[in-house]
Amino acid sequence: MIPAQFDYVRPGDVAEAVRVLAESEEPKVMAGGQSLTPLLRFRLAYPDVVVDLGGLTELRGVADEGEWLRIGAMTTHDEVIHDPLVAAHCPLLAQATHTVADPAVRHRGTLGGSLAHADPAGDLPAVALALDAEFLVSGEDGDRAVPASEFFQDYLTTVLDIGDVLTAVRFPKLTGWSFHYKKFSQTAQAWAIVGVAAAVRRDDGSVAEARVGLTNMGSTPIRARQVEEACRGVPARTDALREAAQSADAGTDPPNDLSAQADYRRHLARVLTGRALAAAAGL
C-alpha cells in the first residue's frame, strides 16, 4: 500500500495515547487496523499521526465483573470468539463476531476497533446496542462510561472526541436469555446487507421480553423497539414472532447501494428479524 505520509506512535499506556491524540491535529487510532488500513490505502484518510494501540496489553482480555463482562477494547475478534466467559455470558457477541470478515481479519481486528469505527454495516455495533452494552472511555478529562444508545452518533461517527480512547466495553450478563445473530450477505466474507441481533427471554410458552438490534438499516445501528414491544407476551411460536417482526423496518432509513435497494433491505429486515427471533427462542 502507498498511503500519504503520516507519523506513527505506539504508546506504552492509555495516558500516553490520550496525550498524543489530544496534541495532534488529525490523529487516527489504530486498533488492529483492519478498517483503517484500507482507508489509508485508498487515501480516504490523511491522518497526521497514527496512534497504534497494539502495545496496550492492559486493553486485552475479558474480565468477570459480577453483573457485567468487561472486554478490553484491544481484545481481538478471535479471542472474543474463543473466550469461555463470553461463551458463558454473552454468546451473542461470540456468534456475531464469528461472522466478521475472514480468519485473517479476525486475528488482527479488535472489538474496540470495530465499535469505534461505527460502520453501520459492521456486525458488532448492533449487538452492543441490542445488549445495552456500556462503553468505557478515557479522555483528557478522565474516564467516563457511555451507554450504547448514546455511543453511535452517525455514519462512522461516535461520541468519541479527539483525545478519547475507548478502553473497554461492558456487556450485561443476561441470564435466562437466549440469542441469535442472523447475518445476510452476498458472499460469505462480506459486510452484512442486513443483520439482526436478537435476544429473547422466554416465560414457558410465551416470550417475556425481546431485544432486537439491526445492522445496516441506517447510518447507525438501530434498535427495533416496535418489534420488541410487539413481542412482549406473544406465544413462543414461529408465526407469532414473524408477525411481531413485521414492524422491524419501522423508523429505519436503509441505504441504497449496489447490493441492495432500500425496499429490499426493509423486506429483509422483516424476514430476518422473524427468523432471528425464532432462532433465539429456540424454535
Added chain:
Amino acid sequence: MTMAPESGTDQVGSPRLRKEDARLITGQTEWTDNIQQTGMLHVAFLRSPHAHARITSVDTSAAMQQPGVVAAYSGADFADEQGSLPCAWPVTEDMLLPAHPPMAVDEVRYVGEAVACVVARDAYSAADALEALDVEFEPLPAVIDMESALAEDTPLVHEGSGQGQGSNKAFEWPMAVGDVDSAFEGADIVLTRRYHQQRLIPAAMEPRSVVCRPDGDAFTLWSATQVPHIVRLMLAMTTGIPEHKIRVIAPDVGGGFGSKLQVTAEEVLALLLARRLRKPVKWTETRTEGFQTTHHGRDQIQDVSIAADSDGRIRGLKVDLLADMGAYMMLVTPGVPILGAFMFPGIYKMDAYSFHCTGVFTTKMPTDAYRGAGRPEATYAIERIVTELADEIGMDPMELRRRNWITHDEFPYTGIAGLTYDSGNYEAATDRAVELFDYDGLRAEQRRRRESGDPVQLGIGISTYTEMCGLAPSRVLGQLSYGAGGWENAAVRMLPTGKVEVVTGTSPHGQGHVTSWSQIVADQLGVPFEDVEVLHGDTRVAPKGMDTYGSRSLVVGGTAVVQACDRVLDKARRLAAHMMEANEDDLEFSDGRFTVRGTERPSTSLQEVALAAFAAHDLPEGAEASLDADATFDPENFSYPHGTHLCAVEVDTETGQVSLRSYTAVDDVGTVINPSIVDGQVHGGLAQGIAQALFEEAVYDTDGNLVTSTMADYTVPTAADLPDFTLDRTTTPATTNPLGAKGVGEAGTIASTPAVVGAVVDALRPFGVRDMRMPCTPQRVWRAVAEAREAGRSEGGQR
C-alpha cells in the same frame, strides 16, 4: 502393493505434487514487483476521472517541484514515439481501428485512461506528486450502453479522432450455414431469448507490474504477463525499437485468466521512460487501478432464436450479438466474440445456423480475452435456450439434449459451424454425471418441495458443453484474419550428466507446466521426474513461443515437447547403436535404456549416451556432439473437451438467497497428465463460472464511473461460498495430437455458468420465472419472484 516406479516411466497420469509449490508457498518467489534494480525509479500515472473528455491542458511544473520527483510527462511528451497499442485481430477489412495512444494526448475515452505520469525515486513520492499534476478537461458525453451507442444522433466515442465515420459501430461480422429461413419457417416451435453477458473483471491475484531496465542500446523488461513473446514482438512493432534489442521476462506470474494476454500502455511507457531517463523504472498497479484499467471480459447482449420440431429435434439457431469493445481495440478485443461464433451450436446437430455480431464502441475500459473468451458466452446461450426449449415442449431437459447431440458413433463429426469434432462421448460423461449427482432423486425432492410450497425451492441445472481449445491451427487463424500463428515450440537438451533441460514457449502463470512437462519428458526419455528442469518465460532463455492462453499449452506446447523428445531419441539411438556396435534397427528403448533386441548384451542408458555425445571422442560419421533437439508443432485442428455438469441450488424465495447445494462435473479432457492439476483447473474454473452466475458484475454508472472498483464492491467469491465439488472424468483421447490431450484451463468456467443459472431458473419455474439476469444476486432473485407473483395475480390467478 505396487512399487513406486524407479525409472521415469508411468509419470503421466500420476498426481505428482507440483515442483513449483515448495518455492511458491515459502515465499521464494520473484514477482515483478519484487524486482529491485540499482537506481530504479518508480512511475505513477494520473488517470482520467472522466469517461469522455477533451484534454485542454496538462501542467506538470508543480509536480516537478515535489520531493523525490525526477520527471513528469503528459501524453503529448510521448506523442512522437509511443505509437498506438496493437490490435492483432482486425476481424473484418473495414473494421474501425482507432488510434490508441498508451498515454492520452487529446482526448480520453474511459475512466482510468492514463493522461500523465510522474517518475520519482520511490513509489510514495510518485503517488504523492500525482496530486500536484494539473490537468484540465472539457467533458464530452459518455456513451455507456451498447444499444444507445448504436442509436442515431448518439455522441461518438471516436469523433474527435476523425476515425469514427459517424457511428459507434466498429464492425459487423456475419456467418450463415444452411437454409436458415426454411429451418425456422418449417419449425413447430421457435423460441427467442435475450441473454446478457455482464461485464466481468478478471481480478488475477497478482496485480499487473512492469520493470524495464536499459542495457546499453537494449532493454530488459520484466512484466506480469502471460505472453512474453507477444509482448516483445509488439513492443518492437509499436515503438520501433528493434526486436533483438528487447528481452522480455515473465518471472513468477500470479494468474492471468486472459487479463495478462495483453500488450499494455504501461509496458510501452515503461520501455519509453527507461529509454528517455536511462534508468530502470518500475510500475505496479493498485487493485483499484487494476479494476479500472486491466482489460475486462464478456459484455455482450445475445438475441438468440432456436427452431425445433415438437418432438424436440432442433432445426436451426440464429444468434444476433452486440459485443461491447469498450473504448479501443486491444490485442484481441474484436476476436473474442468471433471465437464464440463457432461455439453457439455446442454439441447439437441442426440444419441451419446464422450468426451476426456487431462490435460497439463505448466509453468504458476495453474488453478482451477472459477465461474462455467468447466460448463461455456462446455455451451459456445454447445451454440456457436448449433448457428453455425443453420446458416449452414439456420434455425433460436431459432427454432433449440426448435427442440432439452428436452420438459417440458419429465422430469425427463436422458440425454446422464448420468445426470438425475429432472425438467425444457425450453419453458416457452424461451417464456418469447423472449417476453421481443422483439426478432422479433430486428431481423427486424438487417435486415434493414444489407440491408442499416449501419457501426454499430446489432447482437443477444442466450444462452439456463442449469447447474448442488448443489454440490454434495457424491456417485457421489466418482465415480468421488473426495476425499470428498458433504453433508452439519446445527444445529438449540432454546435459552431460544425463539431466534434462526442457525449454518451452508456453508461459505458465499458475498452471504447473514445470510439473506436467517434467512428467511428459520423464516418460518419453525414461529419466527420473526430478532430473527434468523446465525453463520458460524469458525470450532469451526460450526464444520461440506463442505463450499461454486458450487451453493451448499442453495440447500444442506439450506436443512440441513430445516431438522434441522424439528427436533427441533419434539422435541418441544412432549414437547408442554406434557405442553398442549394433544396427540402429535392432535397438529397443524402454525405461531409459537401449538394448539390442533378442540378445543378452548389456544395455546402455540414455545418460551414458548423453555423456558420450558430450565427450565426442567417438561419434558416428557425420553425427554432431549433441543430443539436443527442438520442435515446432502446429496443430491441424482444435481440440474439443466436453463434459456434463449438473448443479443443484436451493433458492430461499423469501430472501432471494441462492445456496449451491451440490455440483457434479464429469469432464472429458482426453489424456490427463497430472490429475491433481486437472482437478485444480476444474475447481478454479468452476469458481469463476459460478462467480459470473451468482456474484460478479462490473458496473458503470451513467457518467461512466466504474462503481465496482474495489474488492468490497466487486464480489469475488471465495472457497467459503462454494460447495464441495463432485468431480469425475471420462477419457476419450483427442485424435489430433500424440498425447491425446484436449486442454482443461477453461472447461470449468465455460461449463458452469449456464448450469448454475439454469438451476436458479429451474427452482423458480413454478412462480413463472423463465430467465434471470446475471449475476443472480439475492436482490435480483427476490425481485424476480415478487414480479412473477405480481404477474400471476394480475393474470387472475391462472398460474
